Amino acid sequence: MGRTAPTYRQALDERLKRWETFERLLTTPKEREAFALLRSGARRYVAQATQVGSPDLLESILLSVLLDIAQRLPPRDADAD
Amino acid sequence: MPGEAWLLDITDASDGRSVLLWTKDRGSGAVRSEAVAFRPPxxxxxxxxxxxxxxxxxxxxxxxxxxxxxxxxxxxxxxxxxxxxxxxxxxxxxxxxxxxxxxxxxxxxxxxxxxxxLTAPQLYHLTHDLYPFAPVVRRNGAWVVTEPAELVDYELPPLRLAPLEVRWTGGTRLPGPGDRITEIRLGPERLEGAEEELVRALPSEIARLDPDVVLTDGGDALDLPWLYAGAARYGLSDAEFVLGRVPSRWSPLRGARSYMSYGRVLHSAAAFNLPGRFHFDRANSVLFEDIELPGLIDAARLSRLSLQSVVRQSPGTSFSAMEIAEAVRSGVRIPWKKNRPERFRTAEHMVSADRGGTILRPPVGVHDHLDEFDFASLFPQIMVRHNLSAETLDCPCCPKSPHIAPELGYRSCTKRVGLLPRTLLPLLTHRAALKAAMRASPLGSPERRRLHGRVKMLKWILVTAFGYQGYRNARFGRIECHEAINAYARELFADMVREAERAGYRLLHGIVDSMWLAPGPGCVPAEEFARTIGERYRLPLGYEGRYRWVVFLPTVSDGFGVPNRYYGVYESGEFKLRGIGGRRHDTTGVARRLEGEILQILAKARDASEFRHLVPRALARADRFAERLREGDWPRTDLTIARRTTAAVDDYAVFTDTVSALYQSRAIGRLLEPGEKVRYVVLERRSRSWSNRVRLEGTMHGDERYDIDAYLELLAREVETLLAPFGVTRAGLLARWGARPAPPRDRYTSPSRPRQLRLATG
Known part of the structure; x- marks a missing residue:
């Protein structure tokens, strides 16, 4: 309604749609699962990415996906530092 | 001080050179009109x-x-x-x-x-310090108000209300070709007889009952045009067939039109006014469905618009009129066309500025003991607090203003208060007073309901006050205001994440001005948290209450939570429902009933774990509904589906139940425009024949065979919405109930409809 720029959510959906072509050529279930994880990671942080309002869509997507992966890592060992 | 009379309304006089002042005498209750010469430049x-x-x-x-x-x-x-x-x-x-x-x-x-x-009646109000429903006394030959419009606790004149309803051959409300009027119901009266007799008798009946408000359900589209057409057929003149308090021409005030609003196609029928009386058409009013008379009268008083306009227009019109009233009070004239184009901005600025408030995605599932907090009228409060108005933003006089919109850098004036805050402040005070009075009145009392209606009306007006800032034709709107309000709101929300943590809470979900917090051990008590935050940020934060449990629901597409779809029960026992069936206008009776019963079952749970134990019982109730539905004798009125049409009947590309109903409607001579609602029962959803597929409401006999699978599908969808987080799926339910899957929706082509053909092949 009356908006000029698409919302981050809309831009993200559009980009993920484009990535489906990439996904179609993945050949193992493991790769496909991993790809689904990226997609859900990007969607998980829609609110936070919107708050940034960056004109760089990829920056927001990458940040979301990386954070999603990072928070799935096992807790860091204090001695490893 | 009570007046001698109430000023009910001011209308244009037919001579074009004066206005009519309609007053109701306090003692006798008689309504008089008085013409006053008035031609504003x-x-x-x-x-x-x-x-x-x-x-x-x-x-x-x-x-x-x-x-x-x-x-x-x-x-x-x-x-x-x-x-x-x-x-x-x-x-x-x-x-x-x-x-x-x-x-x-x-x-x-x-x-x-x-x-x-600005109309002459509107300008007469503004230039003579009058307002609709004001108590007035006669002084030096003129009416003078005895108390201000802003008064919260005022006395209403006793208004006489009379419903008006016309019935046609066979007692139907949907006249077909050749049908005649056979009955007119007016207030307690029921007139029956031949059409000509009825049409001739109506004016004297109305004059005898003399109602102040005529209530109809579809009067603009149906009753009044038919009555006027009847009067013309029997040779009655404008002066003979008078339904208002003075003779007037019968033509509609405004033509019918279809329009888009917030993504929906809506329709408004031609408007018929009855001068001297108010005509409320329940079917042709954006507001009247929702808001009752006391709220509408509040809006009329504060906006100085005739009650008739308030009922017919959107709340945005009332708000614009309030801005106009405030502007006129301060000696400003009202521009006709907004000659204020948007500034040129960079694409980067556009992306950054053109955003709404913060909306999180809630964790799907049932949660217990959450606290909910809402900032009261957040956007209007922000406008007032930061002096946001078209003329105060980036003013030349305050280059060093400390009020700077976060991220955007727009400054607001520190030397004069803007028109928008000046208009809003009294409304906020008014609403706060009404809300306090509402909370103090006993639950379920008529007084509380009346106050609730008034609070709701003001809420709508305040909502549009924000929306209008972003609307290009809004007279005093400016897009930068809209952006600044959102930026301040986002900034505030981000602060709340840390504030909540410091107070011992965790933020679970948030939408723009509402927060759902999970209290941790030793957290600051909720009331105290609300008070401290409210004081620190100088924006009132309300504590809505603690939930026994609340369920956040997922999207179909990605399984994450939908921000605005949830249901829960507060510790007080009160429900809060958002985005589920019962909240939506188009939910069918049977689904609404099932939803109600499931919620009653779940309401017994005191926490999340008890809730989970009750899910099987809720499902068993759904099974019982499915079983009874299969028996084929569910009351048909409960199966009526209402759909808003989105296009003209010939413009649909897919043959659906709605299209079938539209064909039936056209066949009886009632062509529905885009945005009008059509109501029907599904008889055979696989049928390709429009006459067999559904039955239009109003032409039902009540013993039609309905399509069991179609209604099982409806139930399954409802149950899935409520219980999806607990592994319940529509397909699973349908399989369990032995329903056949829905037929595929395919393109519908008819060689006689070139537009559909083009859509189908192209």
Whole structure:
């Protein structure tokens, strides 16, 4: 309604749609699962990415996906530092 | 102080040179009208070189009575006085024609016109310190109000209400070709007989009952046009067939139209007014469905708009009128066309500025013991607190203003209070007072319901106050205001994440001005948290209550939570439902009933774990509904599906239940426009014949066989919505109930409908 720029959510959906072509050529279930994880990671942080309002869509997507992966890592060992 | 009378309304008089003041006497209750000569001027600002010639031409114009030069500051943006031409028309009806002439003469951009689309009644209110429903006394031959419009606790005049309903051959409400009026119900009266007799009798019946408000359900589209057509058929003149309190022409005030609003196609029927009475058509009012008389009267008083306009228009119109009233009070004229284009901005700025408030995605599933907090009227509060208004934003006088919109850098004026905050502040005070009174009145009392209606009306008006800032035609709107409000709101929300943590809570979900917090051990008590935050940020934060449990629901597409779809029960036992069936207008009776019963079962749970234990019982109830539905004798009225049409009947590309119903409607001579609602029961959803597929409401006999699978599908969808987080799926339910899957939706082609053919092949 009356908006000029698409919302981050809309831009993200559009980009993920484009990535489906990439996904179609993945050949193992493991790769496909991993790809689904990226997609859900990007969607998980829609609110936070919107708050940034960056004109760089990829920056927001990458940040979301990386954070999603990072928070799935096992807790860091204090001695490893 | 009570007046001698109430001012009910001011309307245009038919002579075009005066207005009619309608008053209701306090003692006798009689309604009188009095004509007062009143022809307010319109104003034109023109460069000096054009002004003399323009004034000369206007003086020779037969539509113009008088042209006078005046020097004043007509616009909010004017820093120096300018010379204006005050142009008084010979008739109030030619205000617009004269304005258009002047505008054309200035090539549509050189002259600025003021006060053009304000009506004479509106201007009479504003220039004589009157308002609708004011108590008035007679002083020196004029009516004077005895108390201010802003008063919260005022006495309403006793209004006589009378429902009006016409019935046609066979007692139906849906006349077919050749049908005649067979019955008219007016208040307690029921007139039956031949059409001509009825039409001739109606004016005297109305005059005898003399209602102040005539209530109809579809009067604009159905009852009134039929009655007037009948009157014409039997040779009755305008002066003989009078339904208002004075004779008037029968033509509708406004033509029918379809329009888009917030992504929906809506329809408004032609409007028929009954001068001297108010006509409320429940089916043709954006507001009347929701808001009751006390709320509407509040809006009329505060906006100085006739109650009839308030009922017919959107809350945005009321808010605009309130801004206009405030502007006129401060000596500003009302611009006709907004001559204020948006500034050029970079794409980067656009992306950054064009955003709404913060909306999180809630964790799907059932949660217990959450606390909910809402900032009260957050956006209007922000506008008031940061002095956001079209003329106060980036003003030349305050380059060092400390009020700077986060991320965007727009400054607001510190020297004068903007029109928007000045209009909003009394509304916020008014609403707060009503809300306090509501909370103090006993639950379930008529008084509380009335106050609730008034609070709701003001809420809508405040919501549009924000929305209008982003609307290009809003008279005092400015897109930068809209952006600044959102930026302040986002900033506040981000602060709340840490504030909540510091107070011992965790933020689970949030939408713009609402927060759902999980209290941790030793957290600050909720009431205290709300008070401290409210004081620290100088924005009132309300504690809505603690939930026994609340369920956040997922999207179908990605399984994450939908921000605005949840249901829960507060510790007080009160439900909160958002985005589920019962909240939506188009939910079918049977689904609504099932939802209600499931919620009653789940309401017994005191926490999340008890909730999970109750899910199987909820499912068992759904099974019972499915079983009874299969028996084929569910009351048909409970199966009526209502759908808003989105296009004309021939423009649909897919043959659906709705299209079938539209064909049936057309067959009986009632062509529905886009945005109108159609109601039907599904008989055989696989049928390709429009006459067999559904049955239009109003043509039902009540013993039709309905499509069991279609209604099982409806139930399954409802149950899935409520219980999806607990592994319940529509497909699973349908399999369990032994329902056949829905037929595929395919393109519908008809060789006689070229447009559909094009859609189908293209």
């Amino acid at each position: 319109i104003y034109a600002a023109a460069p000096r070189t054009d002004r003399t010639a323009l004034a000369r031409d206007l003086r020779n114009d037969p539509l113009v009575d008088e042209v006078v030069e005046r020097t004043e500051r007509p616009s909010l943006f004017d820093t120096r006085p300018v010379t204006l031409l005050a142009v008084r028309p010979c008739s109030n009806r030619s205000r617009r024609t004269i304005a258009e002439k002047i505008d054309r003469r200035g090539d549509f951009h050189r002259f600025t016109l003021y006060d053009v689309d």
